[in-house]
Each structure stands twice: as C-alpha cells, then as structure tokens.
Amino acid sequence: MTKIFYLIVITGLIIGCNPKETNIDPNSERELNPPEYFGSYSNRIPDDNPITRKGFELGRMLFYEKKLSGDNSMSCASCHQQKKAFTDGLATSPGIDGVNGKVSSMSLVNLMWAEHFTWNGKFEQIESQSIEPIRNPIEMHESFDHAIQELEEEGYTTLFQEAFNAEEITEDLIGKALAQFQRSLISSNSKYDQYLRGEYEPSPSEKRGERLFFTHPIPGQLRGGNCGDCHLGPLTSGAIDGFQGFHNNGLDTDENIDEGLMAVTGDPKDKGRFKTPSLRNIALTAPYMHDGRFETLEEVIEHYDNGIHQSSTLDILIIEGSNENQDAGERPRLFLTEQEKEDIIAFLHMLTDEDFISNPDFSNPFENENN
C-alpha cells in the first residue's frame, strides 16, 4: 500500500515537472524529423492541431477524396499532383465547371516554414487555405453540408472520431486534417540537401550555381544571381514573418500589373507583390510565376536578367541588384553571362527531390483499390 502511494506521488511529480505536458493521443504524434537547417518548427504547428498519425492519414484520404467536389470529379490532388511536386503543370487550372482560375496552382512543400498562403497571402493558416478551394465556385464548387453528408455515407465518421475524438464531421475538422497532411509534406532529400549534409559532391557548374544563386551582386567586386535575397536559405522560400516574403519581381508595369497583396491589405504599396514560392522541386513545377507565364527555367532566368519592368512597387532588392553599374531609372538588369545562367539552372535542378515525389506516404491511398 505504501509503495503504491509513493508510486502515485512520484509519477505525479514526474508529470507535473514535465514542461511539455500534452494530451494528444490519436495514436501519438507523427514524427517529421526535418533537417535542422530548415529552422525550428515546433512553434509553427498550431496548439489546437498537432500532427497525429490518425489525423495525417485522414488528411491524406481527404486530399485525394473526390467527394469533396461538387460533381465528385476532382480532389485537391487534381491540381496538386505528387509527381509534379504537388502542382498540375498548367498555367491556370480549370475547376469542375471548366472555368479557369486566375493564378497557377502552387507547389505544396515545406509549408511549415510559411505563413500567409496563396499568391496574394489571403489565408494566414493552412487550415483556412485548405477549405477555400472546396467551396470556391471556379474550383471544386461544393457546399460543405453536401460534402459532409457524402463523407458520412462513405464511412468517414469513424475516422474523424479516431483522429479528433469528434462526434461529427465538420468543416473545421476537414480543414484541420488537410492541414496535418500538408504540413507533413517535407522535401529534404534533394541533391542540394545531400550536399549540405556532406553526402554529395556537386559538379563544378552546380557549385558555381549555388554560389551565384545566393549572392547579391556588387559591380566590380562580386558576381551574383541575386536569387537568395528573396528565396532565402536552404528552404529557398520567402521570409515567413508577416508579408515580408511578398515581392514585386518586375513582371509588369504600373499600368498592367496585377493587384497581388494589395487585394488583401488594400495598401497601394502592396500592388503587384506576390508570395515568393519555395523553389524546391522547381524543375518539376513548370510553368512559372503566379500566372504561369513562363514555360521554362531559361525564360525565368531571362526575365530576371533582362526582362524586368519598372513600376512604383518594384522590389528594391531587384533595383539594387546588378553585376554592372547602372544609372538609376534604367531597367534593372543582372548582366549574367550564358555560363552563369546555365550554372544557376544547374543549381535549380539540384533542388529536385525524387524521394519526395515518390514517397508512398504522400500518395493516393485509393489508387490500389481502384485498380
């Protein structure tokens, strides 16, 4: 009796002193193990939506679930295909009614190190972002009442119970499950990652490309491709905080520029600013830019080298980035050599992660059933 009493007390003490006391069960948290050089992430997962094994599996099913569209013809995966690093290869994509959206389907990768989703930053969290395309009339065009009814008929109620201890399926929980799946889409085994871990020796061109990519040029002193000012660090994505990762990259002039971030903030200074996407798997995600205007990486490099359009919100890091001295007011150019362009593209190909696009954990769970 005494022993049991002590045991209870000591157990209580151990639990009481554990700073990370949590009540997550649905069969334990799903381990992610991203590389340390991606930066911390534990505080980037909302407290009310930790990634659990059950939640992830449910999210994965919902991601591939066509019942979430009005005519059961599309799922999230229609526009976000794993083989194309969760893009669809189109400039803009048609929804179930055959109407195309205005912007290109974004790659889903390493989303934990991002906030403010979609090209104009409309949704702060993946949870809310995940819900939108289901309801959007030019995308999956489905009502949640109807979607939930169909999910119930398919036997999803038990899965939601297991994942969230929830009595019933709700819109909110659909968003949460989808967010758990998408936060788990971590790409960290590209050649570039292997190089960072000392497992791969890059070719001379890849090495030069990496250096150019991350170097802000200084005329006469340092040659650079000026990519890393916006595509930061190993993630090659934009700054996370607030709207810092949104930039006007000179696609258009003041007269014909798209609204971009201004549609969200209402601030004219934000006109033409778009989310800086991650360049992970960029060789697989053509066409490029928010409207998919460039077919190839070569065209993208040409744009930054000699195709920038001046505007009142053009990013200053582009204005102040050239390999030669330019007069203020001139079209900002990089003045890269052909070899340098090839090198940067060689580096961009290093960002392709074959494991990511073939990882069975991220694949369509219904595929085997259908075949």
Place this chain on the structure above:
Amino acid sequence: MKIINYLFYILPLFIFACGGNEESTADLDLEFIHMADEESFNYESLYQNEAGNEFSVRLWRTYISKIELINSNGEVYAVPESYHLIEPQNDNKYTLNLKNIPSATYNSIQFYLGVEGEENLSGTAIGDLDPSNNMAWNWTTGYKFIRIDGEFKNKAGNRRGVVVHIGTEKNLKKQEFTFNTPLVLNQNTSKLNFELDLLELFKGPNTIDFEILSDFQFNNEADLIGDNYADGFIDLR
C-alpha cells in the same frame, strides 16, 4: 499520524523535484527602443540622414549576442544561449526577458552587436539563431548582424534601395556599458532601457550620402557601416 509521516518523506520531493536551486535569482528585462535621432522610429515615416537624403525603412533587424553582466567583485555572469534578434515590435520597442540571473550587485553589462562565436557559421538554431528567420546568408558567410531594407528617391526622382546587410567577423562590435549607479538584482524584475538610433548607422565616423552609395552588403562599403555602429548606435538610457 501516518499521513504526517508520509508528508515528512514527500515534502522534500516536492521542493527539490522541479529542479529548484536554492541560490536566489532575479529576472532582468532589457528594453530596446528603436529611434531615429530624437524621434520614435516607425516603418511609415520618412527620415533624413546626415547627408540630407530622405529615406524610409521597411525592415530593421539587429542581432546581439553573448550578453554578460559583471558584478561588483568582477565576476562575470554569462547569459546562456545568448543570441537575440531585436526588431521594432510593440510601439517600436523590443523586450528581452532574461531569467534566473544570480542575485548580486552588478556594475556593468556587455554584449556583441552581431553573432559572436562559431555558431555564426554553423547551421544550428540556438537562441534566436534560426536559418529561416531572414537573417542568414549561408554556412560560410554566417548571419547578417544588422539588416535594413529601405528606399529613397534620388535627385533625378528615381527609386533606389537603401540596403544594409552587414555581417562577417570584423563587423562584430563589442558594446560595454557601466551603470551610473550599480544595478542591484534581487527577487524583483529589474529593467534596463537601451536606445538604437537608425541615423547613427549613416554618420560618424563615415557620413554616408545615398546619392553616392546606398547598397551595403558583404563588401568593403559594408565596413563603413560597421565602423559607424561600433559606437553610439546603441546607448544605455
């Protein structure tokens, strides 16, 4: 009676189980107030530097590291994992809460402007060092110690950037402040106020004219700014 017996064994467990140290400690808040000369700094205003250029700033971040307090016996207390990213947040202020500092009478405080030590060149994330926080260059170059992204209109009316990304070891500048009256840390939380002056970056010893030079990144020009912030950029109030 038996219960009292149990308590006799258990109470010490409660007291020591949570790792409490009997040595008394205190908390110290360091408040960093962002200024432009006498004016309170904000991201909306136009400022004028010593050379007369009018400019605005959209991002201002500063690393400080290796905070140490020296007590009246000359003993040094080093704040653990001391890498701190300072930026104007609430009403241009940024507050660092330093916890569990040994109670003592302290005569001075010192720290580095910038990221001191080999952590600058490692990919590790301790303190506020985090490769994803928009301050890292890369492994071989380390972190930006001070980052300003701003812009101005030149005489011809063209937009130009004011880009200040300063790093590398020679721009690591030690800051030492002796207290006018010794700082007695006891159980209560004490506070020190520091001011950072944006305009100091562009004057003394080197007056910077943006018409001539407005891009300072990892180059010889960057060291001009490094010399300027070595002294007078941060002050203890």
